């Protein structure tokens with residue numbers, strides 16, 4: 001090997017090492033709704049990749065548990081910023097973005113994961129549900145995404161970063177029992193598409209992951225009784241509701257979020273609604289007859 005070629009080879013190795021370090025160090029993220037479930041598991045997955053993360057939720061004890069799990073996954077104490085607050089509160093949204101940028105110096109990814117629903121007895125007609133429940137769903141599942149995206153956009157523009165929304169397959173079919181939740185997630189999907197079209201001009205990619213059933217506290221926090229929860233989960237594994245044959249786990253969704261956050265792997269995806277449901281949507285009833 002000639003000396004010039006040898007030098008080029010060494011430079012290439014150095015560049016590759018630096019790039020790897022940069023790609024690891026560059027990931028400064030906000031996971032809202034990470035005191036539990038999908039957000040908690042996703043935070044763990046990202047810290048394993050060397051990311052510095054802001055974790056949020058209303059429950060201090062649950063957030064402490066997420067922090068502990070992130071530390072066990074290899075994070076340094078200084079890599080984690082914990083912020084306790086209600087995501088529906090405008091002041092908290094401002095604090096979330098400002099404090100993260102102040103601590104980590106930049107922002108690469110915003111994961112809008114916090115969300116919830118109000119579980120009513122299956123079969124309650126939509127018109128018998130209090131309209132106030134609809135407002136609550138929009139306040140929780142939609143408005144924070146818009147506010148946080150607006151606050152984060154100037155920082156994400158600098159890093160050519162990403163916004164990843166966590167929606168639901170409920171956005172796309174008649175979700176008996178939680179119609180207002182489903183409607184709020186449909187709205188969220190439209191927000192994803194609108195934001196994506198608008199922010200890609202600034203180099204920011206916006207995408208959504210729409211989980212099917214995932215084993216978390218979600219159904220319980222929505223107010224389903226233990227009996228209802230048992231019936232629901234049993235029906236998901238005992239019949240072909242999930243063709244994959246198992247319910248989703250938080251890490252399944254975390255891996256999709258990781259992929260969407262990694263520009264080197266998913267740059268071509270802009271404004272996509274990615275269904276992550278073990279095939280549940282394939283089981284949708286057909287609404288027309290051909291014979």
Ligand code: NDP
Nearest residue numbers: 033035036037038057058059086087114115168214216218
């Ligand atoms: P969990 O109930 O386990 O977690 C929800 C997270 O959101 C918690 O960290 C909770 O924190 C946070 N959160 C909820 N409300 C607020 C609020 N007002 N302010 C701040 N944080 C809040 O549910 P999942 O992990 O399952 O849900 C995560 C996302 O996934 C949601 O958007 C949900 O709609 C979506 N999803 C879930 C599915 C499932 O089957 N599990 C299916 C499809 C979509 P805290 O309680 O500490 O405030």
